[in-house]
Amino acid sequence: MKSTVWYRLDALAKNLTPFGITLILVLVGVVPLFLPVYARVAPLLPVMAVYHWAMHRPRLLPAYAVFLIGFLQDVLTGMPIGVNIVVFLTIYGVVVSQRRFFAGKSFLISWLGFALVAAGAAAESWLLVSAIHVTLVDARAVLVQYLVTLGCFPVFAWFFLSWQRSVLGQG
Amino acid sequence: MKDPQRPVYRIAAPIKNLAQRFAYMGLVVTAFALMLLGRADTVMVERVRAHVTDAVAPILDVMSRPVATANEVIDQVRELVDLRAENQRLRQEKARLLRWQTVARRMEAENGTLRAMLNFNAVPPASFVSARVIADNSGAFSQSLVLNAGAREGVRKGSVAITGDGLVGRIAATGNRSARLLLITDLNSHIPVLLESSGIRAILAGDNTDRPRLIRLPQRAAVTPGERIVTSGHGGAFPPRLPVGVVASVSESGIRVQPFVERNHIEYVRVVDFGLSGILALPQSTRPVAKPSAGQPTPDP
Numbered sequence: 001m002k003s004t005v006w007y008r009l010d011a012l013a014k015n016l017t018p019f020g021i022t023l024i025l026v027l028v029g030v031v032p033l034f035l036p037v038y039a040r041v042a043p044l045l046p047v048m049a050v051y052h053w054a055m056h057r058p059r060l061l062p063a064y065a066v067f068l069i070g071f072l073q074d075v076l077t078g079m080p081i082g083v084n085i086v087v088f089l090t091i092y093g094v095v096v097s098q099r100r101f102f103a104g105k106s107f108l109i110s111w112l113g114f115a116l117v118a119a120g121a122a123a124e125s126w127l128l129v130s131a132i133h134v135t136l137v138d139a140r141a142v143l144v145q146y147l148v149t150l151g152c153f154p155v156f157a158w159f160f161l162s163w164q165r166s167v168l169g170q171g
Numbered sequence: 172m173k174d175p176q177r178p179v180y181r182i183a184a185p186i187k188n189l190a191q192r193f194a195y196m197g198l199v200v201t202a203f204a205l206m207l208l209g210r211a212d213t214v215m216v217e218r219v220r221a222h223v224t225d226a227v228a229p230i231l232d233v234m235s236r237p238v239a240t241a242n243e244v245i246d247q248v249r250e251l252v253d254l255r256a257e258n259q260r261l262r263q264e265k266a267r268l269l270r271w272q273t274v275a276r277r278m279e280a281e282n283g284t285l286r287a288m289l290n291f292n293a294v295p296p297a298s299f300v301s302a303r304v305i306a307d308n309s310g311a312f313s314q315s316l317v318l319n320a321g322a323r324e325g326v327r328k329g330s331v332a333i334t335g336d337g338l339v340g341r342i343a344a345t346g347n348r349s350a351r352l353l354l355i356t357d358l359n360s361h362i363p364v365l366l367e368s369s370g371i372r373a374i375l376a377g378d379n380t381d382r383p384r385l386i387r388l389p390q391r392a393a394v395t396p397g398e399r400i401v402t403s404g405h406g407g408a409f410p411p412r413l414p415v416g417v418v419a420s421v422s423e424s425g426i427r428v429q430p431f432v433e434r435n436h437i438e439y440v441r442v443v444d445f446g447l448s449g450i451l452a453l454p455q456s457t458r459p460v461a462k463p464s465a466g467q468p469t470p471d472p
Contacts, residue, residue: 027227027230027231027234028234030231030306030307030308030317031231031234031235031238031305031306031307032235032238032239032304032305032306032307032316032438033238033242033307042310063191063194063195063198064194064198066198067198067201067202070202071223072223072227075219075220075223075224076223076224076227076306076308076317077308077310077312077313078220078308078313078315078351078353079308079312079313080206080209080210081205081206081208081209081216081219081220082202082203082204082205082206082209083206083312085198085201085202085205086199086202086203086206089195089198089199089202090199093195093199125312126311126312128206129312132206132209132210133358133359135358137311137312137358137379138311138378138379138380139311141310141311141379141380142311142312145310145311
């Protein structure tokens, strides 16, 4: 009897890790690194996490969890509250609806998918922020940030995949 | 256990699917509602933001420490490498500063005499709090920092943040143990400034790039690159004559200013309460909606 309780607790803790990892990445994303030009080109870590978990384990990262992550990102980055929620939910919705297409495809396809989704996300946040401030925000920094995020994706995808294989198992 | 052939699941699955879709749409609509609310009720949204930031501040504080320590070590190694050159430079600077010291002493004495003659009331001394930067959100969409000091330490909304180099920005919101510092490069930052040598008044407007623009200059004002920019003190939000930056470029598209403070090197800031309230200190009950998030509420042309 006791062993099943422990087993369930263990499973619950493991199942919370996709949400936890994404949350930690939001925090890591705002920690100052004091590197020249880093802040302007810092990769958007939560975008990668939401993309990955939406594709591989959407049950463990439900839409309301994505909402919370977007909310925290908005609060901490000083952006108008709601922008990142909408952007993250869009990524989530698009990826979950296209899951079947990506199932069993190579990593290159997944990266290509990320390139498209992240481009859409960058354009969406640029549009929303520009609309809220009623002025055109400088788009060059957005583009650079997008490219850096795209370049960093394989590293993080590898980390998510190995975490998934070693901790979450098949499911 | 879940057998898709069983009738319960055949009916339940589509319903569950539909419910999930509704929940998803509900969340998206809520997010848009939050955006509109953020435009309408700035005060409430800022308060929520301050509370959440406060809650996360201790975690950020801990997370930012190893990075800061690693950077210090790297800096120390770098300093060791060019010790000789640095020494040489400091000697030269010392000689230069000694000359300035003589000038300053003479002027101080002169100033004292003149003040005594005029019966001049000196400005009250400012109080300050030193704070560490625990989060850097300077991206394409906003330029702000989170500090590890808040209302508890005496940081007030509207206080001015400076480093040894010059003006950094001002406090846009305070929590209990954290505060949000709006940089002069942020889109919402508008600061009344003076061109130091010519005395021309202008507004320094951030646009989320590293070099804010100089706007609202008088017609045909002659501006040359390299001219120093200081705060003018107009509007009562900033004290006069705080160093801000130098004119970096003058072109058809506008005048750009290079701030003295290099943003990537801001590890600690001094939050100074000059006792200036400016427009920010208006009671919230009288101006609940039209309150700007920070900076000078000068509309963009």
